[in-house]
Amino acid sequence: MKPKDASGKGANAKSNRTSSGRDNPPGLRKPKPDSRGTRSSASKLESAGKPGQPNPRNEQRKTQPKVRNAAQAASSLSKFRKDKQTQPARHEHAEEVKVGDRLIITIKRLGINGEGVGYYRRKAVFIEGAIPGEVIKAVVTKVEERFIQAKIGEIEKRSPYRIDAPCPVFGICGGCQIQHMSYEGQLKAKEDLVREAFSRYSGLENIRMKPMLGMDHPWDYRNKAQLQLGMRQEGVIAGLYAAGSHELIDITGCPIQHPEVNRAVDKVRNVLQELQIPVYQERSNKGLVRSIVVRLGFQSKQLQVTLVAAKDRLPNEAELVKHIRLALPEATSIALNANPRNTSLIFGDHTRILWGSDTIEESLGDLDFTLSPRAFFQLNPLQTVKLYESVRAAAALTGRETVVDAYCGTGTIGLWLAPNAAEVRGIETIAEAVQDAKANAERNGRSNATFHTGRAEDLLPRWVKSGFSPDIIIADPPRTGLDEVFLETVLRTKPKRFVYVSCNPSTLAKDCKVLADGGYSVEWVQPVDMFPQTSHVECCVLLVRES
Numbered sequence: 001m002k003p004k005d006a007s008g009k010g011a012n013a014k015s016n017r018t019s020s021g022r023d024n025p026p027g028l029r030k031p032k033p034d035s036r037g038t039r040s041s042a043s044k045l046e047s048a049g050k051p052g053q054p055n056p057r058n059e060q061r062k063t064q065p066k067v068r069n070a071a072q073a074a075s076s077l078s079k080f081r082k083d084k085q086t087q088p089a090r091h092e093h094a095e096e097v098k099v100g101d102r103l104i105i106t107i108k109r110l111g112i113n114g115e116g117v118g119y120y121r122r123k124a125v126f127i128e129g130a131i132p133g134e135v136i137k138a139v140v141t142k143v144e145e146r147f148i149q150a151k152i153g154e155i156e157k158r159s160p161y162r163i164d165a166p167c168p169v170f171g172i173c174g175g176c177q178i179q180h181m182s183y184e185g186q187l188k189a190k191e192d193l194v195r196e197a198f199s200r201y202s203g204l205e206n207i208r209m210k211p212m213l214g215m216d217h218p219w220d221y222r223n224k225a226q227l228q229l230g231m232r233q234e235g236v237i238a239g240l241y242a243a244g245s246h247e248l249i250d251i252t253g254c255p256i257q258h259p260e261v262n263r264a265v266d267k268v269r270n271v272l273q274e275l276q277i278p279v280y281q282e283r284s285n286k287g288l289v290r291s292i293v294v295r296l297g298f299q300s301k302q303l304q305v306t307l308v309a310a311k312d313r314l315p316n317e318a319e320l321v322k323h324i325r326l327a328l329p330e331a332t333s334i335a336l337n338a339n340p341r342n343t344s345l346i347f348g349d350h351t352r353i354l355w356g357s358d359t360i361e362e363s364l365g366d367l368d369f370t371l372s373p374r375a376f377f378q379l380n381p382l383q384t385v386k387l388y389e390s391v392r393a394a395a396a397l398t399g400r401e402t403v404v405d406a407y408c409g410t411g412t413i414g415l416w417l418a419p420n421a422a423e424v425r426g427i428e429t430i431a432e433a434v435q436d437a438k439a440n441a442e443r444n445g446r447s448n449a450t451f452h453t454g455r456a457e458d459l460l461p462r463w464v465k466s467g468f469s470p471d472i473i474i475a476d477p478p479r480t481g482l483d484e485v486f487l488e489t490v491l492r493t494k495p496k497r498f499v500y501v502s503c504n505p506s507t508l509a510k511d512c513k514v515l516a517d518g519g520y521s522v523e524w525v526q527p528v529d530m531f532p533q534t535s536h537v538e539c540c541v542l543l544v545r546e547s
Contacts, residue, residue, distance in 0.1 A: 085267040114177025114535030129249040133160040161185025174243030197505035202513040218532030267327040283350030302332040304361035312338035394542035401471040406456040481507030
């Protein structure tokens, strides 16, 4: 059932309700005024990680004093337990919130996972599907010490950015989080999310935030689909698992996938059903084909089809290839990847080409790439160019600078900058990615770019000791942010510029705080909407070493 929109009730009815809840319907509460504000509890919440996953280690540090030996530990623990028994519970009061209670919540901002975030008595309230600016009559579904989870009961005040999501499985498949917001509203909410992260985690004032780089057409942008297979009464389905579950949601015509990718997935699924090739069943550990992976070269128009199976052989492979080629005459490559392990990872270690080319071709700007079935490549090529151009602007190369591309992956950022640099050195821990980077450098004639397997915190000090000191360091780490030792290495290396590419505003802001304390100033932040309709936002940040 969709939430009701009660926005037409008028402001007077709402303003007559008192903080005691006396004039509210039974069980409906509004937060009492709190002069202490909401910042501190929300800050603690965000630092705890995902909603529902507070860090027990942090809680232990807060409540138990440090001790030096076993005897002191026992004495301290005994005192801690005794104090707990004699002190009243922290939430023993008449207005304690319980599951099922109804609260009136004003949504202040968008959370990192796309949920609406409001506050009740200094405690953050997460409401999936709520939009900043809305007033929600929420039903409490979970109560923790530092936050509350709730669902929408009614929408008392509706956001002007709320729309009907065009996808029939929005809110079920878990792939998109904010399709119910207009694109204008999405961009605004993501900008606010980045601002909030810097305000909350860095304490840096007057950050220069550039306008979000969005898309003219925020649909059909993904060049690759990875869909799990399953069986229903109607036949083979391909889709994604619902958020937090193992229920497979059938997806047909995903609106953020390129239409040619959607078409290819449907054709291959139909072939598997027609030939009655067994689909892998996770619970029984029976069957063969686990996933369909389709990738399209936006520039080359080449199509790569990969079947992921529990074994390295399929029955009637020649017949399978024949049917796929008839259904998809535009296919360039058909491959089989074997993944026999019970794992959440899509690919196994071994891939075999059943027909066609080993790779497909794709280009970004003036760079050409060859992509094997397992090779990493950005999912939104149009926005990737905007992101990399932001990195180029931040680096401000004149042709004389030395550059280190840490966390370089397959080398795309380093290769993008190489024509304007004296030398580029890329560092990556995954050897296979380094081999791809070297091949990409050779293919594109970037002779001044070299790529090395290892950790930046190990390689950088050696290079500096041997006389190589980078003018610019670029880092594009995973969502967990920069390694602590790597940050220390950067501060010791003292590059003139540090360019930080991040997919997580929270860890970005925390790391920028460390760099700022170490002598760098944040010159600007450029947010880029790499994945419209989702809560994800990418940022490019320029930090300059102060004199």
